[in-house]
């Protein structure tokens with residue numbers, strides 16, 4: 334197959350020298366994911382030979398270089414897979430700087446970037462990671478434009494990419510006024526998960542699955558991402574966002590794009606993103622009657638939540654794609670907080686055989702179920718074909734069997750990267766394959782408009798359950814495959 338995509342995975346190119354600027358360096362995302370992730374990349378030898386990381390925040394939250402190093406060490410200590418010690422930490426720590434930035438005073442940031450570039454020498458690339466709340470986004474982008482820092486720079490943008498179609502368009506206009514789309518990396522950490530890439534490998538590197546990956550053989554698809562955690566003290570963010578915007582428009586729709594896409598003509602950013610965009614183009618506008626919004630009992634008592642809040646902490650919905658491959662095949666998507674388990678599972682349910690020659694009572698108990706392909710993309714992930722087999726014995730009884738591929742058992746995942754790590758590295762290499770394009774995100778908001786304008790009321794559900802009862806009716810005549818044990 335012709336491939337224009339950099340063959341990073343086989344040869345492992347290392348990015349050019351870089352100055353990485355982390356806006357929101359003292360925030361939650363930087364602490365939990367970005368700083369530990371950058372250190373892990375450094376320790377794995379995947380960062381450039383010469384680089385500096387400049388933390389930034391408004392003056393009121395500014396730190397000195399030493400305090401930033403301490404902050405980073407504590408973050409890595411608490412959340413990192415690689416512990417902050419030894420020579421590796423010492424070398425990493427030396428690359429850290431801090432430069433405060435406010436719209437009316439970008440001076441300290443400019444000085445820190447200039448120092449970092451002088452330390453590195455030559456003409457390092459600039460990568461700006463905007464881990465800032467939506468309210469701060471425009472002013473940071475404008476600052477990058479006004480100071481000239483954005484010139485030739487790459488921009489990693491965190492979700493939410495707007496809250497509806499007009500705001501997404503406005504956001505894209507703001508970005509494009511300063512940085513060309515070819516240098517914009519809208520990050521969705523789900524797409525950095527190993528098993529998501531593996532959907533491409535499974536579908537397009539084998540002749541086994543693709544011939545049956547369509548409406549002739551598949552009756553329905555489930556993309557199920559329940560979470561057992563609650564809102565974890567993020568009431569301020571969550572109240573204004575809700576599960577639909579937090580999880581569905583971003584993560585689950587992106588997964589849908591990969592599961593449903595046509596074979597790309599090459600494995601490069603343009604072809605891959607053209608194909609996911611086509612999936613989004615064919616998405617029927619969401620029908621509020623096919624959406625269940627839920628709210629876990631006790632949510633309104635969480636600190637910072639309004640006593641009559643209508644924010645959903647759970648969504649299940651039916652999505653239809655109007656194209657030749659998927660016409661008539663419902664896609665069921667579900668995600669929510671405080672549910673029975675935390676899982677990430679895509680299940681393809683296959684059509685029943687044409688002739689039902691095994692009577693229902695041949696299925697031992699109600700439990701014997703087969704006929705599906707399960708892609709579990711929890712890191713490190715696994716794929717299972719679940720089918721019915723004959724239960725040994727004199728009578729023709731059927732039982733459930735699994736043919737399972739497990740990443741952990743099949744490969745040494747010591748060098749595996751977390752979603753964020755993988756994607757930050759891709760951004761440094763300029764590979765946009767796993768990043769959302771402006772037209773794609775606008776199309777998703779357009780399809781979401783009927784739901785946003787006319788959301789059904791939230792229905793309560795017990796913590797630890799699987800959502801309001803209405804989710805069972807939504808999926809009938811099928812049933813949710815989770816919980817599976």
Ligand code: BG6
Nearest residue numbers: 522523560562579580584677752
């Ligand atoms: C984030 C959401 O993007 O993804 C969180 O803001 C959610 O609300 C998280 O919990 C889930 O990611 P993961 O990788 O832990 O499943």
